[in-house]
Amino acid sequence: MAENSVEAYAADINFFLIFLTAQKKRTLNAVDLAAIHGFLEQGREQHQVGNRTNGRRISALKSFFAFLLREKLVTHNPFSTIDLPRSGRSLPKALSQNEVLRLLAPPNSPTPIAGRDNAMLFLLYSTGLRVSELVRLPLSGCNLAAGFVRVIGKGNKERLIPFGNQAKEKIEQYLKLSRPLILKGKRSNYLFITARGSCMTRLRFWQIVRKTALAAGIEKDISPHMLRHSFATHLLSHGADLRAVQMMLGHADIATTQIYTHIDQDRLKSIHKKFHPRG
Numbered sequence: 001m002a003e004n005s006v007e008a009y010a011a012d013i014n015f016f017l018i019f020l021t022a023q024k025k026r027t028l029n030a031v032d033l034a035a036i037h038g039f040l041e042q043g044r045e046q047h048q049v050g051n052r053t054n055g056r057r058i059s060a061l062k063s064f065f066a067f068l069l070r071e072k073l074v075t076h077n078p079f080s081t082i083d084l085p086r087s088g089r090s091l092p093k094a095l096s097q098n099e100v101l102r103l104l105a106p107p108n109s110p111t112p113i114a115g116r117d118n119a120m121l122f123l124l125y126s127t128g129l130r131v132s133e134l135v136r137l138p139l140s141g142c143n144l145a146a147g148f149v150r151v152i153g154k155g156n157k158e159r160l161i162p163f164g165n166q167a168k169e170k171i172e173q174y175l176k177l178s179r180p181l182i183l184k185g186k187r188s189n190y191l192f193i194t195a196r197g198s199c200m201t202r203l204r205f206w207q208i209v210r211k212t213a214l215a216a217g218i219e220k221d222i223s224p225h226m227l228r229h230s231f232a233t234h235l236l237s238h239g240a241d242l243r244a245v246q247m248m249l250g251h252a253d254i255a256t257t258q259i260y261t262h263i264d265q266d267r268l269k270s271i272h273k274k275f276h277p278r279g
Contacts, residue, residue, distance in 0.1 A: 002154050004132060009060040015043075016061055028068065031078045055084045092229040092259065095222070100125060100230055102216040103209075115178035117208050119170040120192050123149070124224065126167035128231035128249050130154075131224040135200045137191045144168055153250040161248045232260040 001009075019039045025031065040054050062079035069077050095103065104121055107114035124134050133151045141150045147168055148160045171191075179193065186197040194200055206224055213222040220226075228249070235245050246257040 008056065009063075012057040012060040013064050015039075016057070028065075028074050029076075031065075033078065033081075036078060036082060058082055058084055092233075093220075093226055094229040094233040095218070095220070095226055097234060099216075099218050099220070100227075100234075102218060103213060103222075103227075105216060108215075112178035112181040115174050116182065116192060117212065119167075119174035119178075120205065121209070121212065121227070122167040122170040123163060124227045125231055126163040127161040128228045129161070130228065130250075131202050131205060134224075135192065135202060135205055138189050139191045140189070142171065142191050144172060151250075155252065157250065159247065159250050229260070232257065236260050 016039055019042065020028075020031065020035065023035060023038070025035060040057070043054060043057070044050075058079060062077065062082065065074060065077040065079050068074040104118070104125065107118055120134060123129070124131075127149055129137070129149070129151060130153065133153060137149065137151065143150070147164075148162050150158065150160055152158050182193055182195055183197055184195075188197040190197075190199040192200060194204075202224070209222060209224050209227070213220070232245055232249060236242065242254065242257055242261070245260070246254050249257060251257045
């Protein structure tokens, strides 16, 4: 499994163990349906956890108890009769093209860090990379001459994604003017680096995106993933081929990519309702 999935499942199991401790359940054999429903309900009420997250937690814990049962550490799997909650696929949130322009505007103070952040935003919107792919992109994975990035995505699958001239110019400026000043003589195999020469965390980049959005007057609860959504939405709204967008996003199933077509349909409906005289 992907590293992020492993971390999420481990966290899910730990959350459950913490819950059991608070409920004073001393052994895993004491876990019953009431405890499971109490755990899921606590997630919904206290932490605003939705069906999708609870579904993942059930899957993680069902597998965990199956392992314990095989190792004869428990006598039964209490999750074996628990069904996954139904979760309708929610529409991803995207920025408008005007909001993207404001987000990508040149920084007010042209520092090396600001140049790096601006180049990262340009590349993210130009390629639709996942955040984890962007922050860990190796220097060798960006081919400026050809205008492509090479990434290893989910399932260890490789894909090539083109990027535009504006993103190319921003990366060239970053490599020439910003990166050497940030590194200060250190060496790094990552394209986008911190002062330590290491790659950035996903949380840190989320903070950068949020700070940049606020400075640009964008009041939405923005995240790096919204730029990936915006990349796909804007491509499809301008007539891009669905299969091509699927390949660039690295979706295994085209149904995952098709959800972006619904966003444009909703936009058309709102336009029709607003402007049609008999709407």
